[in-house]
Structures are given as structure tokens and as C-alpha cells.
Amino acid sequence: MSLRSICTVALVAIAATVLTAALGSAESPVWLDQALDQMEKVPGGTAWDIQSRIPVAEKFGFPRNCDDYDFFRSPFFGDLHVHTSYSMDTIYFGGSTTADPTAAYDFARGLPIGLPPFDAAGNPARFAQLDRPLDFAAVTDHAEYFGEVRICYSPGHPGYDAPECVALRQRNPAAGFPVWFGPLAGPPGAPRFDFCDEGDANCLDVAGNVWEDTRAAAMAADDPTSACSFSTFVGYEWTGNAFGANLHRNVIFKSDQVPEIPVSYLDAPQVEQLHDSLQADCLEGLQDCDAVVIPHNSNYSMGRMFLPQTADGTPFDAESAARRAQFEPLVEIMQHKGASECRPGLGTTDELCAFEVPATSSLLPIPNPPPVESLSFVRNALKLGLELDTELGVNPFQMGFVGGTDTHNAAAGFTEEDSYQGHLAALESVLPGRLNQVGNNPGGLTVIWAEENSRESLFEALQRREVYATSGNRPVVRFFGGHLIPDNLCSLHFFAPLGYLLGVPMGGVLDAPHGLAWNRAPRFAVSALMDPGTSDSPGHELERIQIVKAWVENDVAQERVIDVVGGRGESSEALCAVWADPDYDPSQVAFYYARVLEVPSEPWYAQQCSAAGVVCSEPALIPPGLERCCSEFRPPQHQERAWTSPIWMPAHPPFPGHKSADDVASSSR
Amino acid sequence: MSDAKPSRLRQPWLHFLLLGLLLVLVDRGLDAFVVAEADREIVRVDEERVRILSSEFRRLHGRGPTGEELVGAVTAWTEEELQVREARRLGLGENDLVIQRRLLDKLEVLEAGADLGIDEQIERAYALGLDHEDPIVRRRLVQRLETYWLADLGSLRPSEQAVEDFVRSRSEQYATPARVRFYHVFLRGDVSSGELHERALALRKGLVADRVAPEAGVLRGDPFLLGHDIPLRSEEELAGSFGVDLATAAFEAPIDRWSEPVESKWGIHLVWVEERRESELPPTENLRLRVLREMELLRRQETRRLALAELKQRQEIIVDFDKLRAERTS
Numbered sequence: 001m002s003l004r005s006i007c008t009v010a011l012v013a014i015a016a017t018v019l020t021a022a023l024g025s026a027e028s029p030v031w032l033d034q035a036l037d038q039m040e041k042v043p044g045g046t047a048w049d050i051q052s053r054i055p056v057a058e059k060f061g062f063p064r065n066c067d068d069y070d071f072f073r074s075p076f077f078g079d080l081h082v083h084t085s086y087s088m089d090t091i092y093f094g095g096s097t098t099a100d101p102t103a104a105y106d107f108a109r110g111l112p113i114g115l116p117p118f119d120a121a122g123n124p125a126r127f128a129q130l131d132r133p134l135d136f137a138a139v140t141d142h143a144e145y146f147g148e149v150r151i152c153y154s155p156g157h158p159g160y161d162a163p164e165c166v167a168l169r170q171r172n173p174a175a176g177f178p179v180w181f182g183p184l185a186g187p188p189g190a191p192r193f194d195f196c197d198e199g200d201a202n203c204l205d206v207a208g209n210v211w212e213d214t215r216a217a218a219m220a221a222d223d224p225t226s227a228c229s230f231s232t233f234v235g236y237e238w239t240g241n242a243f244g245a246n247l248h249r250n251v252i253f254k255s256d257q258v259p260e261i262p263v264s265y266l267d268a269p270q271v272e273q274l275h276d277s278l279q280a281d282c283l284e285g286l287q288d289c290d291a292v293v294i295p296h297n298s299n300y301s302m303g304r305m306f307l308p309q310t311a312d313g314t315p316f317d318a319e320s321a322a323r324r325a326q327f328e329p330l331v332e333i334m335q336h337k338g339a340s341e342c343r344p345g346l347g348t349t350d351e352l353c354a355f356e357v358p359a360t361s362s363l364l365p366i367p368n369p370p371p372v373e374s375l376s377f378v379r380n381a382l383k384l385g386l387e388l389d390t391e392l393g394v395n396p397f398q399m400g401f402v403g404g405t406d407t408h409n410a411a412a413g414f415t416e417e418d419s420y421q422g423h424l425a426a427l428e429s430v431l432p433g434r435l436n437q438v439g440n441n442p443g444g445l446t447v448i449w450a451e452e453n454s455r456e457s458l459f460e461a462l463q464r465r466e467v468y469a470t471s472g473n474r475p476v477v478r479f480f481g482g483h484l485i486p487d488n489l490c491s492l493h494f495f496a497p498l499g500y501l502l503g504v505p506m507g508g509v510l511d512a513p514h515g516l517a518w519n520r521a522p523r524f525a526v527s528a529l530m531d532p533g534t535s536d537s538p539g540h541e542l543e544r545i546q547i548v549k550a551w552v553e554n555d556v557a558q559e560r561v562i563d564v565v566g567g568r569g570e571s572s573e574a575l576c577a578v579w580a581d582p583d584y585d586p587s588q589v590a591f592y593y594a595r596v597l598e599v600p601s602e603p604w605y606a607q608q609c610s611a612a613g614v615v616c617s618e619p620a621l622i623p624p625g626l627e628r629c630c631s632e633f634r635p636p637q638h639q640e641r642a643w644t645s646p647i648w649m650p651a652h653p654p655f656p657g658h659k660s661a662d663d664v665a666s667s668s669r
Numbered sequence: 670m671s672d673a674k675p676s677r678l679r680q681p682w683l684h685f686l687l688l689g690l691l692l693v694l695v696d697r698g699l700d701a702f703v704v705a706e707a708d709r710e711i712v713r714v715d716e717e718r719v720r721i722l723s724s725e726f727r728r729l730h731g732r733g734p735t736g737e738e739l740v741g742a743v744t745a746w747t748e749e750e751l752q753v754r755e756a757r758r759l760g761l762g763e764n765d766l767v768i769q770r771r772l773l774d775k776l777e778v779l780e781a782g783a784d785l786g787i788d789e790q791i792e793r794a795y796a797l798g799l800d801h802e803d804p805i806v807r808r809r810l811v812q813r814l815e816t817y818w819l820a821d822l823g824s825l826r827p828s829e830q831a832v833e834d835f836v837r838s839r840s841e842q843y844a845t846p847a848r849v850r851f852y853h854v855f856l857r858g859d860v861s862s863g864e865l866h867e868r869a870l871a872l873r874k875g876l877v878a879d880r881v882a883p884e885a886g887v888l889r890g891d892p893f894l895l896g897h898d899i900p901l902r903s904e905e906e907l908a909g910s911f912g913v914d915l916a917t918a919a920f921e922a923p924i925d926r927w928s929e930p931v932e933s934k935w936g937i938h939l940v941w942v943e944e945r946r947e948s949e950l951p952p953t954e955n956l957r958l959r960v961l962r963e964m965e966l967l968r969r970q971e972t973r974r975l976a977l978a979e980l981k982q983r984q985e986i987i988v989d990f991d992k993l994r995a996e997r998t999s
Contacts (some may be wrong), residue, residue, distance in 0.1 A: 066901050075895075132909040154723065156804030160772075169729060220962075225955045227845070474909075475893055493892045529894050532934045533914030539912075539934065573935040574857060574894070 008375040017335035039613060065229035066452035072496040075450040075476050076458065079108065079593040080233065080446050081296065081404030083252055084140040086210055088149050090408045091168055092176020093256040094426030099120055101139040101214055105221035108137035108412040109230050111164075115409050116425040125429075128421055131534045132474070134413040135453050137221075138233035140250045143264035144184060145348045146208030148193060159195030159202075173427065181651060184241045185364055189313075208261050211236075219256050219577035220319060228453040236262040236292075238274055244364045246300035248273065250332070250404075254290040254459045258282070261409070268623070270311035272320070275327045294402060296332035298381070300363045303373025306397055308382035308388055321388060321396035333378050333446035333643055334403040336423050339364075341595075341643060342379040343372060350561050351545075352597070353377075355641070356441050356471070359633050382646065383550045383557035386589045390552055390651070400465030400507045400645030401593070403444025403472075415442040415472030417640075418537045420604040437625035438634060445470045447477070447642075449505065457490030465507025469568040473539065474531040479594045481504040481647040485523035490576035495527055506593070507645035512586050512652035521584040522649065524534050524562065526594040530640070540598040541571040541639065547579055549588035561595075569597045569636045586652040593646035600637040605629060712750050714743055714988035722746055736994040737815070743988060749811060751980045755809035761817060767809045768800070775799045818976045825965050832960050833953050843956055846903035849919050850944040852883035853897055854890035854927075857936040867929035869937040876927050883941040886927075891936070901946065920945070 033221040068074075083090055084104050090097050097116050099107075107113040110133035133247020151157045152165035159165060167179045183190035196203035196666055218232040233252045240247035249271065251262065259281040268274045271339045274293065281291040298305035309315045316324070333340050334356070341355035342494025361376070362369040374380050378399070385397030393524060407414060414423070421443045422428025422435050450457040468477055478496060489495055503525070504510050510522060527544050533539030546565030550559040565577035575596070609629035614622050618629035628634050670748035689888065722742045726734040734742060762768050772794035785793060800806045827835070836843050858865040876886045887897035889979070895910060899919075915933040919940055922928035928940040953960075 070896075072896075133905075155729075156808065161728075224958065225951070227951070227955070476910075478894060491892065492887050493897070494896065495892055525892050530934055532910070534908070535913050576892075576894075 004334050004507075007348040037196070038501070043650060051123060064452065065226065065454040065456065068228065069452045071451065072500065073451055073461075076101070076135035076231075076448045076450055076453050077132075077474060078134045078231075078446050078448065078458075079295065079405050079407075079443075080138045080140065080235070080252055080402060081136060081237075081332060081406045081443075082108075082139045082412040083141055083237075083408045084139055084410040084412065086139075086146065086149065086214065088145045088168065088180045090425060091149065091171060092173055092180060094171045094173065097425060098408050099307075099574075101141070101217035102221065104139050104410035104412050105137060105217060105230075105232060107410060107414075108134040109221070111204045113409075113411055115421055117410065117429055126421065127264075128411055128412060128414055128419070131416070131536065134230070135456055136231040136233070136448070136464070137412045138235040138250070138252055139218065139412075140235040140241045140252075141214065142239045142630050143207070144213075144234040144239050144263040144266050144328075145180065145203075146262070146264075147203035147208075148196065150196065150206050150210055151203065159193070160192065162195040164193045164195070171426075172595060181241070184239055184265060188242045188265075190266065190269075192266060204261055211258075211260070211262055214257060215258060222455065231453050231455050231458055231460070232457065234258050234304050235568045236264075238263070238265055238268075238271075240265045240269065240271060240274075241363070242269065244362055244366070245302040245304040246297045246363050247305055248296055249274070249328075250294045250296065252292050252294060252459075252462065253282070255288050255455065257286045257289040259285070259289075263460040272310050272312075272323070275323055278327065290459070290463075291327070292329060292459075293327045294330045294332050295328060296335055296404070296406070297337050297340065297363075298331070298376050298378060299338050299343075299372075299374050300361065301373075302361055302370055303375040306375050306384060307377075308384060308396075309394050316388060316392060316396055318392045318394050321392050321394040323442065324396040325394060327396055329398070329400060329465055330402050330467065330645075331378055331381075331399040332444075333401040333472050334402050334426055336404075336406040336440045336443040338440070338462060339471065340376070340378050342377045346372065347380045347383070348559060350548075350559075351363065352561075352595075352639070353379075354635075355638060359631060379548065379550070379559065382591060383559060386550060386552045386557050386591065387555065390555065391590050395589075395648070398461075398509075398648060400467050401469040401643045402446040402462075402467055403469035404446060405443030407443065413445060414539055415445060417442060417472065417601075417604040418607075435605075435608060438609065438628035439632075442472050444472050445474065447474075449478075465645045466505050466508060468642055470642040471640045473642070474527040474639045475539075475542065475595065475596055475598070475642050477596050477642050477644055478525075479647070480504065480525045481508070481510045481522055481592060481649075482525075483510075483512070483522050485518045485525050486579060487523065487578050487580070488524045489523075489578050490527065492578075495525065495576075499525060504647060506647060509648045509650065511650065521580045521582065523578050523580050524564075524592055524594070524647070525576075525578045526596075526644070527574075528596045529574050530572075530598070538556075540601045541573055542566060542575050543570055543572075543597045543599045544638065545575050545577060546570040546595045546597070547592055548595060549581065549590060549592050551585070551588045553588060565595075566597075589651045590649045591646040595645040596642040596644075598640040602636070603634075603638045605634060606636055708997070710754065710984045712747055712754075712986045713982055714747065714986070718746070719743065740990055743990075747986050747988065748977065751805060751977070751984055751986075752811045752814050753807050754984070755980055756814040756817075759814070759817065760809050761813040762806070765809060765813065768806050771803065771805045771809075772799050775803070778885065802946060807997070815973060818972055819969055822968060822972060825961060825968065829962070830959060831955065832964075835954055835960055835964060836950055836953060840950055843960075844948045845948050846905065847920070847948045848901040848903050848946045849907075849942055850901045851899050851919050851922070852887055852941040852943065853888050853893070853915075854939040854941075855893040855897070855936055856938075857891040860932040860937060865937055866930060869939065873927050873939050883943070886939075890939070893935075895924065901944070905989055915940075 082104050084098065084101050085091070085098050098118055099113055103113055107130065110130055112127050112129040113117055115126045115128055117125050151159040152168045154160060164179050164636065170176065192203055214236070215234050218234045220232065222232040223229045234256060235250055235252045238249045238251060240249065263274055263277040268277055278291050282291055295305055310320050329651045338358040339356040342348050342350055343357065344351055344353050360369045361372045375384065381397045382399065385395040389395035405413060405415060405423060408425055410422055411423065423440065447463045447468050447470060448458050450461040478499065480499030480503040484502040485499065489498060492498065499505060524547055526547070528542055528545060530542050531539035545564050547562050547564050548559065550557055551561065562579070564579040565575045566572055574642070609626060612623055612626055614626050614629040619630065622629065677725060719739065723733055723739065726738065726742055756762060769791055772791055776790055776799060778795045794800070809812065856865060856869050876889065884898065904916050904920055907919055912933050915931055915938060918928065918931040919942065922940040922942045924942045924945060926941070930937045931940055
């Protein structure tokens with residue numbers, strides 16, 4: 001045994017002693033002894049490096065609310081993007097749901113729900129129920145028109161017979177969309193409807209009532225007991241859509257301490273105004289109030305979601321970049337209206353980016369939509385963030401990944417391909433045996449690694465980005481990065497404990513070590529279990545895990561996608577790998593995230609297209625609504641997947657004035 | 670001619686008395702009938718009312734109602750009408766700010782600029798019948814009546830026993846499902862492989878022979894990402910995370926012994942059940958908030974139901990439901 005190895009073992013033993021002391025126990029934890037016995041002796045590393053990675057104070061400082069508390073965190077599955085009858089578009093889409101937030105939470109917890117179309121007596125035409133209830137959910141109705149919608153359904157109110165209300169109650173998009181969505185899609189600063197009275201007071205008063213009902217439903221559905229069976233978040237959607245570019249964001253609050261009225265796009269047409277309102281009315285204005293803002297559908301943003309500037313066109317400076325990073329630590333990378341990770345030919349040659357690709361760049365039904373922009377995709381935005389980090393010292397786009405449904409049927413978490421019944425009311429209703437069109441997909445899920453299923457624990461995980469997104473399936477995925485992670489971690493029984501001890505989890509920032517590990521390339525450990533599925537809908541095996549790396553070289557962001565375990569055409573029930581970056585250069589800022597791919601499977605539309613007798617070689621015989629069965633954007637098979645939040649590596653030594661987004665966030669709270 | 674005295678039953682005075690009594694009873698009985706009729710207020714649903722309700726339905730839904738939907742609309746209206754009349758009878762609309770504001774707004778439209786004080790304006794609005802048929806006024810009156818009905822309920826402070834009895838009467842609703850806590854050794858591989866099964870059997874044999882404690886025994890197998898020490902979980906929860914087969918096996922495996930090999934999507938498991946709990950009612954303390962909420966909801970619903978039923982007894986609703994059902998509106 002070399003002197004270096006002896007020193008390493010001694011230093012690790014010292015760390016174990018420190019940990020033991022911190023744990024307050026006279027004996028070393030069994031798992032740590034066993035782990036130390038099994039792990040390969042890692043060359044280099046100092047006691048300081050190892051100690052600095054023992055987040056003891058953080059973990060033991062966390063209040064324990066639930067009977068089930070996992071020190072090394074468990075995965076919780078949920079949906080943070082759900083619309084109910086409180087959203088104006090659930091009405092004008094037609095056949096409208098009458099399900100309110102309470103019904104949405106009931107569905108998420110496993111109770112059945114009626115789906116549109118509804119008859120005039122409120123009876124649904126069909127029903128749905130989750131085979132696997134969610135662990136958490138957030139109803140995020142459009143804050144715009146909260147009050148207006150309720151007024152339009154209050155006979156006797158002065159606004160009831162207003163033309164806008166008459167249009168809404170017709171419950172068809174041709175009447176409702178231009179009236180209700182039009183003002184949101186034009187120039188910013190559209191006024192409220194005339195019936196809102198002077199100063200919009202009438203509509204805002206009623207909006208306050210609707211918001212209180214939203215909050216009350218979330219509080220009633222949240223399990224306050226130590227069983228912690230289900231958690232909810234109070235939330236809403238800010239529906240920014242200036243000039244037709246989708247800039248939508250969901251606002252998710254930490255607790256039930258929320259502002260009296262949710263700040264909508266009509267009140268704050270610039271995203272910085274939204275952030276400023278949250279700073280003033282929530283963080284500074286209320287005790288125990290905090291929020292994360294989650295952009296979604298950048299694929300429809302015409303490249304404007306992640307411009308390196310504020311909404312008024314001012315290029316980012318350090319302060320504005322830091323403000324963006326503070327409020328937007330996450331992005332919804334997958335949902336009903338497509339995946340926003342990347343697109344072949346736009347900053348990447350990654351063919352696997354052709355997944356759930358929308359056919360157009362615009363949500364609006366315009367005849368000549370503009371070409372798709374590179375910055376409509378999250379990976380490119382993250383790369384831009386690295387470039388801005390080198391320039392400004394702050395990365396405004398240091399975002400983890402979540403998934404959601406964006407259901408407009410209140411069917412939270414309803415992502416099963418086999419039983420998909422649409423998410424858009426009558427626009428995606430059911431003809432006998434199939435949906436009436438081949439449109440959008442069932443959506444994705446958010447998976448949070450947290451100590452327990454309590455709102456506090458889950459929210460903290462959202463803020464530190466220890467989350468991953470799926471395309472609707474439920475694989476379990478862990479991802480750690482660290483210079484001291486042993487190469488044999490996959491064969492050890494302490495994947496997560498050692499991952500936390502010797503590295504950072506997904507969403508984290510990995511600083512370069514000091515001392516003897518200076519030149520050791522970072523290791524990235526990723527492990528995944530396939531989704532077991534259910535009896536009716538078995539899960540699919542895993543094909544491979546890839547790591548996506550991006551870095552800045554000569555001021556330009558680069559990317560590379562590496563198959564770290566498995567491969568095209570292979571299949572496995574579980575995959576695990578520790579990958580060392582052979583091109584590691586400590587002087588370069590970089591990020592790494594894992595993408596876990598299932599084997600190819602049949603998407604929801606494939607069965608329906610087949611059952612409807614679609615033959616693409618005979619286009620004249622294709623039933624109306626099923627033309628997209630033959631679209632290049634609807635391949636006969638696809639690969640469901642999961643994306644972990646990235647791990648970032650700042651340059652070392654750090655650029656002058658560099659601050660991590662976490663430093664910025666913690667100094668602002 | 671007999672000299673015998675006639676029996677008491679044949680006495681004219683008795684007959685006269687009985688006849689008189691009969692007349693009094695009939696009279697009183699008639700009066701009772703007439704009094705009941707006079708006390709019962711009539712709620713009549715005439716053709717005009719049906720026309721109005723159909724029109725409102727069309728405004729809301731974009732089409733006319735079917736027969737059944739019309740019956741539903743009429744039933745809802747009559748119940749509302751009963752409550753509105755009762756609220757007025759109790760004077761619940763007097764000095765109500767919401768109603769007053771509504772009347773003032775309506776009067777402003779009709780007689781803008783009239784030089785009247787607030788009280789005079791309100792009086793004028795009532796005189797013009799502006800409160801009649803007004804949906805906001807009606808809704809407010811119904812709201813006030815419900816508040817009136819519930820006003821005497823007071824705070825719900827059930828005894829511990831009452832809460833427990835409530836929970837037990839709804840035990841299925843409140844009970845936690847059966848749960849199990851277990852360790853498992855995992856062997857990764859193709860479950861169709863005979864070799865994997867042989868490894869599992871050999872491993873089990875070794876664990877039993879060496880009397881290995883489960884927390885140490887798990888280390889003899891392969892690592893498992895979801896861990897080897899699984900806390901209390903229901904079968905449904907286990908199925909969602911681990912698949913149906915392993916979930917079922919965990920509930921059937923013996924306690925404090927290694928099970929026979931169990932297949933999952935990922936490989937083979939040996940299960941050591943530490944604890945199995947039957948479905949149970951949580952401590953009442955944990956349910957108290959939820960129970961109180963539900964008891965209050967039920968109490969309010971029952972109060973409203975009884976009050977509305979009593980109203981219906983005191984009032985007569987005249988409507989031809991068969992005719993309504995037969996209606997076919999376009």
C-alpha cells in the first residue's frame with residue numbers, strides 16, 4: 001500500500017469520525033463503515049474536501065414532519081401544471097370541464113373524474129382514474145380573467161350579458177379564442193374588458209375570491225398529518241404571450257402564505273414585473289412566503305423565452321441576470337404541447353432531440369408561422385447561460401428540469417399512453433374508440449428527491465433543483481457528480497449516501513476540489529430503474545443512459561452527447577454507470593445532465609391511427625382529424641425518457657466576480 | 670201504553686246534545702281545513718315562469734332545455750322561491766347592504782339624477798318593485814336565510830367519544846390500508862434465466878444457514894436504487910414503485926424469515942418482512958381536523974335539508990311536472 005493510499009484511508013477515517021461526532025453517536029454508522037470498506041480507495045482528496053461535502057448541518061437542521069423520513073431522500077412523483085374550470089380556456093375549448101381545483105386534487109389522489117364533453121345537467125360523457133396516484137400536485141389556473149370568468153357565470157352581475165361573456169358561454173374556440181386569448185397575444189398592456197369597471201376593481205375583487213378558493217382547495221387537499229400521503233402547492237399560471245410568443249410561466253408558492261391576488265400578465269406584462277411583484281408582495285411582504293417561477297413551452301416561444309435581455313430589450317447585466325436566476329431555477333422541459341429540450345439542426349445534431357416535436361413554431365393559428373428559433377430550446381438556453389456566466393459572472397439560465405401535463409381537464413398526472421383521452425376538453429374529445437384528432441401528447445411528470453412528502457421538503461428540493469422530468473413514465477433516476485466519486489460506485493450498496501458524501505446531486509453546482517484531487521476528472525454517476533408499470537400497462541425497459549455535456553470554449557458554447565451505459569438496440573431493466581469526463585478542463589464552465597431512454601414503444605396515437613384504418617399511402621381516405629397520423633412529427637414509435645437536472649461546474653479558478661446562482665439566491669432571501 | 674221510563678240512550682236531550690256536538694266537531698274540522706288552506710302559501714309555476722326559465726337556460730347553454738332539464742330548472746327555481754319568500758317574511762332583506770346597493774344601482778339607471786336621500790331612494794326602489802325577480806337580490810336573500818338557519822348551530826365541539834363514534838361509523842373511509850415493512854436482497858438479471866434462480870436459492874440457503882440479520886444480509890446481493898430497507902407501505906403504494914408482483918409477495922411473505930425468491934421487473938428478490946400491519950384506524954387525534962370538517966359539513970347540509978323540507982310543508986307548489994317533461998323546446 002502506497003503512502004498516498006495510507007494517507008487517503010486515514011483522511012477518510014478522520015472524516016468518518018467527524019461525521020460520527022456530528023451525528024452525536026459514539027459509534028460510526030454501520031452503513032458508513034460498510035461503504036468505506038467497499039469503496040475503491042480514491043487517490044487524492046483532503047479532509048477538507050470530504051468534510052465540506054458532508055451536509056450534516058443542512059440535513060439535521062431540516063424539520064421532520066412525516067412518519068416516513070429518508071435521510072438520503074426518496075423520489076416523489078407529481079404534476080405542477082394543472083388547469084380546471086377556473087381557467088378561461090377550459091371553457092372556450094368546448095365541452096368544458098366543470099371540475100374545480102378540489103376535483104383535480106381528488107383525481108391526483110386516485111379518485112375518478114368525469115371528462116368532457118359534459119351535458120347541460122353536468123353529466124360527463126366519460127371517466128378517468130389514475131392507476132398510480134400522485135404524491136403531489138399543483139393546480140395552476142390562468143390568473144388572467146379569474147374574476148372575469150366568474151362574472152360571466154354569475155347571472156345578474158352587470159357583466160353577465162357583456163359580449164365577452166356571451167362569447168365565452170358559447171363554449172367553442174371560434175367564439176372564445178379571439179376574444180379571450182387575443183388580448184394576451186397582442187402588444188403587452190392590453191386593458192381588461194369594459195365590464196370590469198373603472199380601474200379594474202370589480203374584476204380584481206372577484207379575482208381575489210377565485211384565488212382564495214384556489215388556495216383553500218390546495219390547503220384542504222394537503223395532508224397535514226404525519227402520514228404525509230399527499231402534498232399540494234398553491235399556484236397559478238402567468239400567461240405572457242406578447243406578439244404571439246409563448247412566454248408562459250407557472251408560479252408555485254412555498255406555503256399557504258400568498259399575496260391576495262395573483263399577479264397576472266394583464267397586471268404585469270413583463271416577466272421582470274412579475275418577479276418584482278413577487279419580491280415585494282411575497283418575499284418581503286409576507287412571512288414565510290416564497291415562490292419559484294417555472295417557464296414552459298419555450299418550443300412555442302419563437303426564441304423569445306430565453307433571450308439574453310430583459311423584456312424591455314435591455315441586455316442582461318449581472319443584477320438582472322441574477323434576478324432571473326433567483327426566481328427561475330427550473331424549466332418545464334416536457335408537457336402536453338411537446339418537449340422543449342432540443343431540436344435537430346438548431347444548435348445540435350442530436351437525432352434523439354426529435355421527440356414530441358410540435359409541427360409549428362406558434363401557438364396561434366396563423367397561416368405563416370415564423371421559423372423555429374434556436375433559443376426556443378432549453379439545451380441552447382443552458383448553453384447561452386454558460387456563455388453569459390463567463391461574461392457577467394452570473395448564469396441567468398441555471399435551470400433544473402420538471403415535467404407536467406398542462407391538462408385542461410383537471411386530470412392531474414394523467415400521462416398513460418395506453419389510455420390517453422386528451423387534455424383539451426372538446427378539442428381532444430373522444431369519438432368512438434379514439435380521439436377526434438392526433439394532436440398533443442399525454443404530457444410529463446415531475447419527480448422530486450426529498451426527505452419526506454411535505455410541502456417544505458418538496459419546495460426546498462425544487463429550489464435546489466434536485467428534480468428530474470419524465471415524458472410521462474416513472475423510471476427512478478439518480479445522478480451525482482463529484483471528483484472523489486469512486487469508479488466502482490455502481491457495485492456498492494451506498495450509491496446515494498456516497499453520492500451525497502463525495503459529490504453533489506442533480507441540480508447542484510460542483511466546485512473544483514482543492515489539494516490532491518485537483519487534477520482528478522469529475523465523475524458522474526447515474527443509476528436508473530425502469531418503470532415497473534402496472535398490470536394493465538407494463539413499463540418498458542431501458543435502452544441506454546446518455547450524458548449531455550456542454551462547455552464554453554473560445555467564448556462559444558459547445559455540446560456533446562455521450563452514451564455512458566447501454567446502447568442503441570439494447571434493453572435492460574436497470575442501468576448504472578460512473579463516467580469520468582476525459583476532456584475535463586477546469587478552466588471551462590460546463591454543465592452535465594443525464595438523459596435516460598426507454599426502448600422504442602408505440603405512442604398513444606399509433607394504436608388509434610391503426611384502429612381507424614389510416615393508410616398513409618392513401619391520403620384521400622384518411623378520416624378527418626387523423627391527417628397527422630402520417631406526419632413526419634408522428635413517427636410510429638418513440639422512446640419515452642427522463643431528463644435529470646444538470647450539474648454545473650464553474651470554471652476554476654473562478655472568473656473574477658463570479659457568483660453561483662445559489663449564492664445569489666441565498667443572499668436575496 | 671207502558672208506564673216504563675225510556676232508557677238514557679233514547680233521551681231527547683242526549684240526542685240533542687250529541688247532534689250539537691257533532692255539528693261543533695264538523696264545524697271545527699272544516700275550520701281546520703280552511704285554516705290550513707289559508708296558511709299554506711301557493712307557489713305556482715305558470716307558463717310564463719316556464720318561458721322565463723327556458724330563456725335563461727338558453728342564455729347559459731346556447732340551446733333550449735330538454736324536458737328533464739326543464740324539470741330540473743323548475744325544481745331549482747321553486748326551492749329558491751320558497752327560500753326567498755321565507756327570507757322576506759323574516760325581514761332578512763331589510764337593511765342588507767348588498768341588496769340596498771343593488772337597488773340603488775338599478776334606480777340610478779331608471780331615474781338618474783333624482784334628488785332623493787339614500788333611504789328615500791331605497792323606498793322608491795321597493796315601491797317600483799325593483800327587488801322583484803332581481804337575481805342578485807334573490808341570491809342574497811337565499812344566502813341570508815341559510816345564514817339564519819345556521820346561526821344557532823354554534824361551534825362544533827364534539828366530545829372525543831362522538832368523534833371516535835363518527836370515525837368508526839365510517840371506518841372504511843378513514844382507515845389506513847394494510848401495510849408492510851420489509852428488507853429485501855436483490856439479485857439483478859434476467860428472471861427467465863435458470864441461473865439467476867439458482868443463485869437466488871443458493872443465496873437464501875446461505876442467509877438461513879449463517880443466520881444473517883436482514884440489514885446485513887441485503888449486502889450479499891446486488892445494489893438496488895430504491896434501497897433495501899422499505900418502510901411501511903400499502904400494497905397499492907408498493908405496486909406503484911416496485912410493481913405488482915413484488916408488492917403482492919411482500920404481503921404474502923412470512924415474517925422474520927427469508928421468503929422464497931420473488932421476481933420483479935428488475936430481477937429476483939428475497940424478502941424479509943419485519944412488520945405487517947392490518948388496516949387500522951389512525952389515532953383519532955390525527956383525524957380530528959378532517960373529521961371536524963366533515964361533521965360540520967354534514968351538520969350544515971342536514972340543517973338546510975330539514976329547514977327546506979319544513980318550508981315545503983308549509984307551502985304548496987303547483988306545477989305539472991308531467992307536462993314539463995313532455996315539453997320539447999328548440
